Amino acid sequence: MTSQQEQNGADEHVEPPAPTERTDGPARAGAPFLDRFFEITRRGSTIPREIRGGLVTFVAMAYIVVLNPLILSSSSDAAQGTLGFVQVTAVTGLTAGVITILFGVVARLPFALAAGLGMNSFLAVAVVKDVTWPEAMGLVIINGVIIVLLGATGIRTAIFRAVPAELKTAITVGIGLFIAFIGFVNSGFVTRTPAGPPVQLGHDGSIDAIPTAVFIFALLLIAVLVSRRVPGAILIGMIVATIAAIVIQHFAKLGTVGDPSHPDPKGWNLSAPELPGQIVALPDFSLIGQFDLFGAFERVGALAATMLVFTLVFTNFFDAMGSMTGLARQAGVGQPDGTFPRIRSAFVIEGMGAVAGGATSGSSNTVFVDSASGIAEGARTGLAACVTGVLFLGSMFFAPLIGVIPMEVGAAALVVVGSMMVAQIREIDFTHFSVALPAFLTIVTMPLTYSIANGIGVGFITWALLSVLSGRGQKAHWLLWAVSIGFILYFVRGPITALIGG
Numbered sequence: 001m002t003s004q005q006e007q008n009g010a011d012e013h014v015e016p017p018a019p020t021e022r023t024d025g026p027a028r029a030g031a032p033f034l035d036r037f038f039e040i041t042r043r044g045s046t047i048p049r050e051i052r053g054g055l056v057t058f059v060a061m062a063y064i065v066v067l068n069p070l071i072l073s074s075s076s077d078a079a080q081g082t083l084g085f086v087q088v089t090a091v092t093g094l095t096a097g098v099i100t101i102l103f104g105v106v107a108r109l110p111f112a113l114a115a116g117l118g119m120n121s122f123l124a125v126a127v128v129k130d131v132t133w134p135e136a137m138g139l140v141i142i143n144g145v146i147i148v149l150l151g152a153t154g155i156r157t158a159i160f161r162a163v164p165a166e167l168k169t170a171i172t173v174g175i176g177l178f179i180a181f182i183g184f185v186n187s188g189f190v191t192r193t194p195a196g197p198p199v200q201l202g203h204d205g206s207i208d209a210i211p212t213a214v215f216i217f218a219l220l221l222i223a224v225l226v227s228r229r230v231p232g233a234i235l236i237g238m239i240v241a242t243i244a245a246i247v248i249q250h251f252a253k254l255g256t257v258g259d260p261s262h263p264d265p266k267g268w269n270l271s272a273p274e275l276p277g278q279i280v281a282l283p284d285f286s287l288i289g290q291f292d293l294f295g296a297f298e299r300v301g302a303l304a305a306t307m308l309v310f311t312l313v314f315t316n317f318f319d320a321m322g323s324m325t326g327l328a329r330q331a332g333v334g335q336p337d338g339t340f341p342r343i344r345s346a347f348v349i350e351g352m353g354a355v356a357g358g359a360t361s362g363s364s365n366t367v368f369v370d371s372a373s374g375i376a377e378g379a380r381t382g383l384a385a386c387v388t389g390v391l392f393l394g395s396m397f398f399a400p401l402i403g404v405i406p407m408e409v410g411a412a413a414l415v416v417v418g419s420m421m422v423a424q425i426r427e428i429d430f431t432h433f434s435v436a437l438p439a440f441l442t443i444v445t446m447p448l449t450y451s452i453a454n455g456i457g458v459g460f461i462t463w464a465l466l467s468v469l470s471g472r473g474q475k476a477h478w479l480l481w482a483v484s485i486g487f488i489l490y491f492v493r494g495p496i497t498a499l500i501g502g
Contacts, residue, residue, distance in 0.1 A: 038108055038381040043333065045380040050110075053379025054387025056235045057112050058395075060373040060413050061096075061388070062405055065395045066270060068092045068115040072363060077128035077136070078299070083287065083361060090283035090396050091362040097393035099353040099365050104385030107346040110375055111327055112388040113353045113365045119315060120363040127308060135295035137358040139305065142293070143312035144354025144364065150317070151347030160321060161339065162477035166428050167459050168338035170439035172326035173425045174446035174455045179369045180418025181447040183411035186269055187215035188257075209266040210252055211408045214245050218412035226376075226416060234377050234413050241409045245273040270407040276400035283396040287361040307497050314490045316364055318453040320350045322446075323367045330421055331375045369452075370410075372417040434470045438463035457487035 035041055040050060069088035076082050096114035103113055119140075127136045150156040184190040188209050193200045202212060222237030230236065249272050255264030256272055297305040328340035340346075353365030374384055425443075430436040442459030446452055464484045467476040489496065 034383060038383045040381050040383065043380040045378060047383065049378035050381055050383040051387050052235060053110060053374035053377040054112075054384035055374075055391065056238070056377040056413070057110070057371050057374030057379065057384065058388045058391040059235065059238055059405060060370045060410050061112060061114055061368055062395065063270060063407050063410055064096070064114045064117075064368075065089060065092055065392075067117070068120055068363065071117075071120045071124050072361075075124040075128055077132045078130055079132045081133055083133055084284075087284045087287045088362060090285055091287050091360040093392050093394075093396040094283070094285065095353070095356050095360045095362045095365050097389045097391075097395075099349070099356055099389075100392060101386050101389030102352070103346070103349045103367075104382035104389060106349055106382075107342045108382035109328070109333065109341065109346060110331055110371060110379035110381060110384040111324065111346070111367045112371045112374070112385055112392075113350065113367055114392070115357060115363040116316070116319065116366040116368075119312065119366070122311070122315065123363055130300050130304070131296040132292070132299075133361065134290055134292040135299060137291040137361050137363075138293040139296050139308055139312060140358030140364050141291060141355050142309055143316055144351050144356075144358060146309070146313050147316055147351030147354055148348055149351075151344060151351050154344060156317070156321070156347045157339075157344050159479050159483055160325075160343065162479035162483075163338065163460075164463065164480075165336065165338060166435050166439055167442060167456075167463060168325050169329075169424050169427045170442040170459060171322045171452075171456060172329050173422050173428075173439075174443040175322060175326040175369050175452060176418040176421025176424070177443060178418075178446040178450075178452060178455075179372065179414045179421070181450075183215075183414035183418065186414075187408045187411035188212040188266075188269060189215060189411075203266065210248060210254060211245075211266075211268045211406065214241060214248065214406065215408040215412050217241060217244065218409050219415055222412055222416050234373055234416065238405075238409050238413060241412065242273060242405050245406050245409060246275065246404065249273050268406055268408065271404075273404050273406045276404065279401050280397050281400060289359065290361050291358055304497065307493060311490065311493055312364070314457075314486065315451075315453050316351075316354055316366060318456045319451075320347075320366045322452040322456050323369050323371075324350075326369065326421055327367070327371055327375060329424060330372055330417075331380050333380065370414065372421060373413045376417045376420055434463075434466040438466065453490075457484075457490060460484045461487055 034047060040047060069085045069092060072083050072088050073085040092115055099113045103109070103111060123136050127139065181190070189202060189207070189212055190199050191203060192198065202208060207213065207216070218237055218241035221240060222234055225233035225237055254272060255262055255267040257263060257265060257267050257269055296308065324340070324346060325334070325338055328334035334340045350367055357363050357365040374388065428435070428439050430439070438459045441462050442455045445458045446455035449455070460480055461484045464476045464481050
């Protein structure tokens with residue numbers, strides 16, 4: 001199917017969200033090419049709203065420019081090599097900017113891409129214990145090539161279509177809970193306990209940290225603005241809350257939770273919101289091209305390296321598929337069967353994000369559920385993604401300024417957006433237990449295991465088994481069975497890897 005055919009098929013019967021602003025203003029008359037190319041008016045949006053949505057998405061995702069370098073530069077590899085923080089910061093903004101712009105132009109959807117947190121953590125914690133950083137990035141590239149091939153050949157689209165509508169809706173709801181939970185954790189509203197329950201409210205069951213209070217303020221402010229249908233509600237709320245955080249920090253002089261020398265358990269999660277002494281810094285691109293494509297196969301053996309690639313592919317493939325499903329629904333461009341415009345192009349570009357991330361040593365780039373914040377602000381087209389991409393490129397030079405935005409403020413936007421996505425649960429028929437249980441497990445597994453892919457896998461396996469054992473085998477597509485078997489292998493990859501190693 002060509003891209004145009006995909007567009008025509010996916011757009012049919014889709015009613016764009018009702019616009020909250022006029023769509024016949026000067027922006028449309030003055031920029032007819034942008035309007036036609038991105039189908040802005042057709043999707044019930046405006047150019048100002050797309051620009052604002054792209055800005056909100058960037059603000060919500062800006063933390064990745066700081067957090068990705070922190071994760072990747074914190075681990076030494078098998079040869080005691082490390083990645084430099086400054087260099088990773090540069091390639092994080094570069095790769096996210098280029099791939100997000102490419103995604104916006106080709107797929108024309110308001111989804112932004114950046115270094116995936118699950119993937120970079122897996123690389124830093126598990127992969128580089130056995131291989132070097134260049135070899136690990138080589139595995140990321142191989143993973144990306146496989147993802148591109150699966151997307152270009154239509155296999156990824158076929159698997160997507162084989163997923164029952166109820167599970168696709170459950171994926172959207174699960175992602176909503178997942179990003180809300182991320183927001184609660186990032187803000188300190190929910191924390192780990194030394195013993196007893198896995199999580200608790202604040203510290204020792206109470207809110208006693210100023211940054212968490214800033215999160216609550218930002219959450220309530222955004223909620224009020226959204227409820228009153230104020231244009232730019234999320235962005236306005238985040239800007240006001242950031243200013244408030246800067247003022248508070250000026251007087252409170254709080255530290256950060258992860259400060260290696262003087263950690264402040266009641267401080268800011270990632271960085272303190274202080275006006276930087278330096279606003280502009282030149283990027284260092286020395287990490288580009290520093291990868292070893294097949295070195296891991298020589299170092300740990302073909303079977304062990306293949307298992308690593310298998311894990312990367314499964315995480316990359318289904319995290320992105322789940323994110324796109326939820327975001328497309330929220331943007332009003334998803335069809336009843338879960339597909340959306342230019343789905344094959346979207347899958348191919350997302351795979352290219354993994355290739356580019358490995359080639360620049362910034363880790364695999366994938367679609368971010370944080371894009372939901374920009375969609376909630378009104379973004380409906382690829383123009384918003386292009387705006388976000390340009391801002392990511394700018395972040396290479398303004399990294400010190402971006403660090404001013406506290407994670408607690410971005411967390412508030414995630415909770416608001418999560419609540420919007422959970423509303424899709426009304427489309428699931430819970431009266432049939434063979435539908436209710438897989439949907440429920442999909443929804444709760446995502447936040448509880450901190451993984452979109454895990455939720456999808458548990459849902460797939462449960463749906464397939466219940467379909468057969470309850471006499472409804474025809475309800476499970478054979479591709480669903482094939483993927484379920486793959487997920488079973490994915491879930492027991494630890495013992496399999498141990499056996500191979502032994």
